[in-house]
Amino acid sequence: MNKNKKILAIETSCDETAMAVLDLHETDVAYDFEILSNVVASQIDLHKKWGGVYPELASRAHLEAIIPVLEEALEPIGGLSNFSREIDEIAVTKEPGLIGSLLMGIETAELLGAFYKKSVVEVNHLEGHIYSAFCNQDRRQFSIKKSDIFPILALVVSGGHTSLILMKEHLKYQTIGQTIDDAAGEAFDKVARIMNLGYPGGPVIEKIAQSGDEKAYELPQGLKNSRDLNFSFSGLKTSVLYKTKDIKTGQEKTHNKADMAASFQKAVADILIKKTLAAKKKYNPKTIILGGGVSANGYLRNNFRDKISTSSSSQSGETQILIPPRNLSTDNAVGIAIAGAIK
Ligand code: KG4
Numbered sequence: 430m431n432k433n434k435k436i437l438a439i440e441t442s443c444d445e446t447a448m449a450v451l452d453l454h455e456t457d458v459a460y461d462f463e464i465l466s467n468v469v470a471s472q473i474d475l476h477k478k479w480g481g482v483y484p485e486l487a488s489r490a491h492l493e494a495i496i497p498v499l500e501e502a503l504e505p506i507g508g509l510s511n512f513s514r515e516i517d518e519i520a521v522t523k524e525p526g527l528i529g530s531l532l533m534g535i536e537t538a539e540l541l542g543a544f545y546k547k548s549v550v551e552v553n554h555l556e557g558h559i560y561s562a563f564c565n566q567d568r569r570q571f572s573i574k575k576s577d578i579f580p581i582l583a584l585v586v587s588g589g590h591t592s593l594i595l596m597k598e599h600l601k602y603q604t605i606g607q608t609i610d611d612a613a614g615e616a617f618d619k620v621a622r623i624m625n626l627g628y629p630g631g632p633v634i635e636k637i638a639q640s641g642d643e644k645a646y647e648l649p650q651g652l653k654n655s656r657d658l659n660f661s662f663s664g665l666k667t668s669v670l671y672k673t674k675d676i677k678t679g680q681e682k683t684h685n686k687a688d689m690a691a692s693f694q695k696a697v698a699d700i701l702i703k704k705t706l707a708a709k710k711k712y713n714p715k716t717i718i719l720g721g722g723v724s725a726n727g728y729l730r731n732n733f734r735d736k737i738s739t740s741s742s743s744q745s746g747e748t749q750i751l752i753p754p755r756n757l758s759t760d761n762a763v764g765i766a767i768a769g770a771i772k
């Protein structure tokens with residue numbers, strides 16, 4: 430079997446207007462992809478002053494960005510005038526996300542599909558984060574095997590999710606663990622807000638933590654001793670609040686910002702890795718994926734790779750660990766295109 434198709438993907442679930450065009454060559458054994466374009470228009474500056482994503486503003490910003498982003502994404506195929514001839518299929522993020530933001534992408538996909546008579550494939554945002562990891566070496570071209578890579582164990586850590594997912598074949602999966610309160614990225618954002626470090630919290634905490642002592646503060650790791658694969662980050666966030674602010678007066682307590690950032694980052698990474706190791710032991714995956722915005726964190730990437738690869742497993746052969754390049758850890762349309770094309 431030899432099939433070729435080009436796919437346009439649209440991702441607007443939160444505060445990034447993202448589109449990508451990928452070329453897929455499918456054989457009996459693999460999906461071979463080439464990234465033709467990958468455009469991300471970020472709204473971070475818009476939301477900074479609110480300390481988080483302001484949904485109404487996000488929808489309006491998508492409205493402004495969507496045509497310029499589409500034009501840029503279609504440049505490699507010669508623009509909209511070649512859409513009908515060049516593009517075979519459209520993939521779009523259906524859920525989860527901010528409803529007003531999602532609708533902008535879905536409307537655009539449906540309209541292009543209806544006008545140019547192309548099918549529209551709906552993709553879950555988490556599937557996009559998982560499949561982004563297959564372009565793990567920052568390459569324009571990469572290949573995904575049809576079998577021999579399963580089961581896949583994926584840890585998706587973003588602003589909205591902290592989920593352990595077990596995939597037994599392409600796009601057939603179940604959630605085996607998740608957060609019972611805040612998501613890991615949400616904890617980074619909330620702790621950054623508590624410490625007046627700005628938005629988004631992840632990158633700024635990572636930067637400050639570089640000069641800090643990760644053992645300086647003892648912080649709780651939620652559900653550390655639970656037998657399940659679930660997570661909890663609200664206690665950790667509250668602990669940072671109590672250690673940095675006087676709750677009665679709201680006054681800042683004396684603390685070292687770098688040490689606190691490093692201790693917090695370590696607490697998050699440790700519990701994420703601990704639960705992933707427990708899931709590895711239970712399910713014996715052939716492939717382990719780390720994805721989602723928080724996987725852009727260098728401390729987590731390095732420790733995840735080190736600790737997961739050195740842990741023993743009854744799986745014969747090496748467990749392959751895949752982590753997307755940083756620009757594909759956070760929201761993007763490349764992962765949506767891959768998941769859509771395989772679907
Ligand atoms: O996947 P993503 O771009 O959007 C959602 O699906 O939520 O993830 C955004 C989250 C934010 O909470 C942000 O603070 C976090 O990812 N993040 C990071 C880093 N870069 C982004 N967290 C830790 N370290 C980073 N370097």
Ligand code: ZN
Binds near residue numbers: 554558588721722
């Ligand atoms: Zn995301």
